[in-house]
Amino acid sequence: MSDDKRAAIPHGLQEAGGLTDGIARQLSRESGVPEADIYGVGSFFHLLARPSAKIRVCTGLSCVMSGANEVLEAAKKAGLPCEATSCLAGCDLPPAVLRDRRVLPSVSIADVERTGGDWEQLDSSAIAPGEEWRGFVGPERTNPDELALDLLGPDDKSGKSFQRAVELGANGVIEAIESSGLQGRGGAGFPAHIKWRGVQGQSETKRYVVLNADEGEPGTFKDREVMLRRPYLMLEGLAIAAHAIGASEVYLYLRGEFEVPWGIVERAIADVTERGIYGDLQFHMHAGQGAYICGEETALLEALEGKRGMPRLKPPFPVEVGLWGKPTLIHNVETIACVPSIVARGGDWFRELGRAEAGTKLYCISGHVKQPGTYELPLGITLDELLEVAGGVIGKLKAFSPGGASSGFLPASKRDLPLDFKSLGSVGSMLGSSGVVVLNDTVDMKWAALEQLRFFEAESCGQCAPCRIGTRYLREATEDNLDHGAAGGTTARGLAHVADVAWQMNEGSICGLGQAAPLPLTSALQYFPEDFQS
Amino acid sequence: MIQETQIRINGEKHSFRPGETILDVAGRAGVEIPTLCHDPRLKPAGACRTCLVEVEGQRKLLPACATPATTDMAVVSESERVDRHRKTLLALYATDHPSNREASERGAPDELLDMIENYRAPTDWGAMASVRANRHDDRNPYIHFEPDTCILCARCTRYCDEVEAVSAITLAGRGSETTISTVDGLSLLDTSCEMCGGCIDVCPTGAMGEKMPLTRGDKPERELEKVRSTCNFCGVGCQVDLNVDREADDGAGRIVKVTSPPTGTTTNDGNLCVKGRFAYDFVHHPDRLKVPLVRGADGEFYETSWEDALQKAAAGLQGVSERHGKNGLGFVSSSRCTVEENYLVQKLSRAVFGTNNVHQCAAT
């Protein structure tokens, strides 16, 4: 059985209509991959594990605040084969609903009722029939020379920056990346050039570039916009990276719910391949199958290899031991999309665009805000500056998450903190994926924390005990508090051990999911203790 | 040349060979580090998190089972931080696991409960009901999976893949509902499972257990006496521990189950196959011959005394020898019997009856 056959398993299950009885055995006969392994993979990914659910309503925080639960109820009543799901990267157009593998924005109860129970009839009345939708992007395009991604600009198909990269040579490119100060935009903010040099310096010559387009952090939808608006920019970034580190193959891992971006990227790949502007560089597309954890880079590699998406132990890092054990450079979509302009205009130009940290940043904003959307702004602006371009808060600001669920909550008093990696890290939060969610004073923070805990529990891979047991424990303890107040409930559990559990999850978990999962609860307890007294 | 280098554990220097993990070195040095998902036969998974230790220069605690020793590494396995880690981790485990031994130790001993006791972890954080799916309708006769006691260390699934190489079981589902399953939740009988029972052997909590003793309601393993012996089936000669209930059958003793000796101590390295591990029913089978039998004039068998049977056998064999000569007799001995018994059969044939017509019944 070859690596390729195993890697093809998730797709094979998707083609077969998901994991139904007998499918694993059949695929095993065809591929030689053990049938139990196939079953284990199928059961891991929600899109495969429960193929009968054709309609999935996002119950991420922003969508729930826009009536997602009511839409779900209506869908159930209408007899649609439906269930709740984790964030669909459509927080700017809530509530988002997944029809099979296509995200529909702003679905209303009326939309649901109109189906008459036929899930294929579900559509969003917010978009014209047959029309592709995009999110709002701002601010207005006044000076393109100050934008690294320039989402509203034309998508350059010429491959000019790649030509420039070839002229600069691998070292020249990596030097430009280094002087640009580019940090990873996927969440960790790790300096990009260190990874590039790391792969470049390996003795193994078979290397890979992997694109992380699994965008799943609640509150985040920027990568979606990059793919919808500037697929060529992204491909050029990948081609430059491959050239610099000596890779001849690029793997693109798009979350399975990105049916629309998939089509756009696929067409762009066909075009650049046909025109041969990147030589023999091969692009392979791989669809995620419904698992937030596969955004974690090593879980993503496992999923690419056709296995259950369980993060690997680090060290060793992918730079040394990555896809199929080979040195691998993994980047987020946004990080990669910064590369062409860095190469074209120079590292210094990029660095100067930011404030304390380098470059412009795609900030996503959703929740109680007048104009939700993706905004390209200097890295390090404050929440107030962001709110200003996004039309301001609806109601009175109570709290916000600066970088998705994993960043926990901050109180309104932190509104003038620079939204960058260092400043937010210093207050025990993080910039993460810069998915800003705004909450006004109608929100009970215990409830908000519980929503986030549910998310982490549902998305934990279950591999390591602190996270597997801890996420569930915290969720049950919070529900217990919700039901029984500060005194604690029948299980005498309450919130008495939250600090210890959170400490353990942070120390003991294998990956960032388990380490960050307690943060919504602990930060809510820290900043809004009164919400837990009732 | 094997390169010898040193690491420090709790301040003391220990040498190591390339490829060894912190746990390997600690084990040799007699430094105790708790483990649940580790098994020397398997690649490290680092999933149970019990073995985390401090390593100088590392922000995070690292799993001793999976972290290679490197030159001049400084490891701390006993500290306030490590102790808090062990206590809080085990306390979390306890919320998701039966707390009393009656419930969790119906079969094999439960290492998790031992560990909770040893490290004095709190057990008052409340209890959560198990949400792991069971397969109690599996009609396979040998292997029982009890999800309540499963801690998802994945030793069983890794064993099935890495050692037995049949991959009949897998981690299934995800998050807190992760469980151990077969393809489509089928009975093990309907899968590639070869019933080696390795999953039972590696399971630290007894969640994978032997079905027959559970069904029969035998005593738990802790109360059984282990008698080391050799499997009586094929020529590999695996060492087995016969687990005997001494009081059963009016003091005659009864084999309740067979377990394999620890890894690294015998030829079979802790492994057994289906026959060695499970095929012991025949010992106590009602069909066993219990009394000497002689054929009567009517052609039927009759029970008789040992003395009578021995006399009749001696006379019969001697008679043939007298009538047809020494080589009119043949002795068939058995490769199933002991060396000593085979020796006696050939001695009987050669020294008592004077013929070399003796052979064991097996070609190789």
Added chain:
Amino acid sequence: MTNSIGEIRDADVLFVIGSNTSEAHPIIAMEMKRAVKRGATLIVADPRAVWMTTIAEKHLQLKPGTDVWLLNAMAHVIIEEGLTDDAFIAENTEGFDAVRERVKSYTPEEAEKVTGIAADDIRFAARKYATTEKAGIYYTLGITEHTHGTDNVYALANLVLMTGHLGKPSSGMNPLRGQNNVQGANDAGATPVFYPGYQHVTDPEAQAKYEAAWGVELSPEPGLDLNVMMKEVGKSIFGLFVMGEDILLSEPNVKKLEEGMNRCEFLVLQDAFMNETARFADVIFPASVFAEKEGVFTNSERRVQRIRKAVEPPGQARADWEILTSLANACGADWSYSGADEIYDEIAKHAPSFAGISHARIDSEVHRGKTGIQWPCPTPEHPGTVYLHENGVMRGKGLFSAVDYRPSNELPDEEYGLFLSTGRTLYHYNCATQTRRESGLDEKQPENFIEIHPRDAKKRGISTDDRVEVSTRRGAVEVRAIVSRQVRPGCTWMPLHFAESRANLLTNDAGDAVTNTAEYKVCAAEVKRIAAKDSETPRFPGTYYSVTGPN
């Protein structure tokens, strides 16, 4: 085995021939799997796609009984390409020239025609084996249970000797013993030509030694081996003592044996269970099973290991050694053993290979992390021998033997159009007197079956689970059919464990010229459908892994 089980995991090439290792020797198979996971190359030569082929680099699916062709062709390649270990040959062996001459005509291309294995695959196997230092050969009954079984073994030995794969770790020539104590029974002298420790009965010195030890006169005339003995029952053999075996189930061509049995005058049977042979017994002694007595078993790697009494035997049953002692004394001898340890001491006293071994030593010592002692072990201080021939070939020089291919005794023809082989399955054990009393094993494999290739099945209108009649010149049995690509087109395979449809009613008792071992592995058979399947649920679910083979 010249080498040890523990060395397998470190091997770089495993050449496995005529061995369904994962079913017959599961734990050895585990070691092989471990080696393969580590990167070792596994080459399996077998007419059937046994489980091990699923992880093998190459499966040489030869036509039954053509082993000599394959092995000689491998030798041909090794010699032709200059891959022999000439220093080893010069120093340690005799007779290489004859082999060199003999295999000249065994070209891979000709071999392909006879064996059905592609010439390039033969070359691959030969090169890989010859050029890898840690390369071992492993074989079982698939090699020996032929009329030319000895030739097969010689042809294998030739490969080992010409490449110098002897006396080194993870190499050698390794027969895997089918039963727990085959090795030990041979060691103990339960053979018509040897006293304990392989001291020949025709050797006057050995005879004198044992005459002195036992205080009686002994016969210098070699006895009959089992296959001949069984054919002589009712002809020259009229009395039998049978311990722990069901010869009526395990011997080939039982019909003939039963006829002989009717003329047998006296039969003593010593067993833990009633069996088929009991139909002819005059006296039956109730014996013990392994868990009820003390003693030793010797495994395939010559490791002498203890069995210990864990429970009491039922009723009046006694340990076999006690019964044998009483029987000898009833016959006028004067044996007085207090226990199995004392018997072992007597064995060790007169057989130098075991001189250093005793129960007490096995009980108290651990060598290289393992219990048990591997003979040769000449003194109480000797740690035992992990692999043989470390310092040159034991007892003089290794002998090459030039062998030629001889077809099997009975080949398919008009009347009986298919090959039939028999063998073991994982779930049962030989006559299955023990395993079939095990409800669990019986559930996994409740009844006998025959594997037949889809092509042959189609011709005969047979589908899986149909009931079929399998017949040979010697008899017929009724079993269930499994249509499977595990067997080659033209071949069938059947397990030998089932009393109610005995495979050995079918098998050929023609014996090997030297060892007289019967040809269980090849005979001609025909298969006829007699009834359709009786239920929709497959009877042998899941045991069959996917095999891709010729359609």
